[in-house]
Amino acid sequence: MIKLTAPLLIATVALAGCGRLGDSSWNPLSWGSAPTRTLEPEGGYAQVPDARPDVPQITAARWEPLNEGRLLVVNGFAPVRGYSSVALVTARPMPGDRISPDADGVLRLRLVGVPPAPGSTAALPARPGVDDITAAMALSSVQLSRIVAVEITSAGNVVRLGR
Numbered sequence: 001m002i003k004l005t006a007p008l009l010i011a012t013v014a015l016a017g018c019g020r021l022g023d024s025s026w027n028p029l030s031w032g033s034a035p036t037r038t039l040e041p042e043g044g045y046a047q048v049p050d051a052r053p054d055v056p057q058i059t060a061a062r063w064e065p066l067n068e069g070r071l072l073v074v075n076g077f078a079p080v081r082g083y084s085s086v087a088l089v090t091a092r093p094m095p096g097d098r099i100s101p102d103a104d105g106v107l108r109l110r111l112v113g114v115p116p117a118p119g120s121t122a123a124l125p126a127r128p129g130v131d132d133i134t135a136a137m138a139l140s141s142v143q144l145s146r147i148v149a150v151e152i153t154s155a156g157n158v159v160r161l162g163r
Contacts, residue, residue: 050089052112054155055133061152061159069140072161074152076111076133082122086113088137091153099139105148106160111135 055076064071074088090099091108101107113133116123139147144163151160 049093050110050112052085052087052089052114054153055083055086055111055113056154057156058111058152058154058159059132061150061161063161064136066138069138069144072109072137072139072150074111074135074159076113076135076154077128077131078113078115078126078133080116080123081126081131082116082120082124083113083133084116086111086133086135088112088135088152099137099143101147105146107147107150109137109150109152111152111154 056078057076058074059077060075062073064073072088076086088109089112091110092102094100099107111133113135147163149160149162151158
């Protein structure tokens with residue numbers, strides 16, 4: 001019995017000394033108190049809707065082919081130049097970079113952007129055809145397989161594209 005007790009005591013002391021203040025996974029004192037890891041996305045499931053206002057008008061929308069999917073390209077127009085941070089965002093907030101259609105198979109998007117500050121030198125009158133606003137979103141073949149149509153909303157109109 002003494003021959004077995006000494007090696008067990010030495011092994012227990014060695015493992016207990018692993019790491020500092022119990023932050024090692026080899027320390028038996030920290031086995032029951034490890035932090036819980038979840039699959040919850042960063043920021044949680046409660047997503048905040050995008051606060052940027054909609055671009056005033058959509059002038060065109062089209063699909064461009066990609067090797068593994070398609071690129072949705074949307075052109076818009078505003079009465080003044082200087083819009084920044086223009087993007088296509090989902091109408092229903094989704095965690096992370098997840099993109100999924102609604103129950104009817106339609107992916108609903110918004111064309112949003114930040115208008116120039118009133119009185120700014122960037123807020124010059126825009127010229128149609130020259131000062132277009134363009135945003136794009138790449139969709140993979142896997143994402144497209146669940147989508148029947150895409151509906152893009154602006155402040156003034158809605159454009160619907162079939163897949």
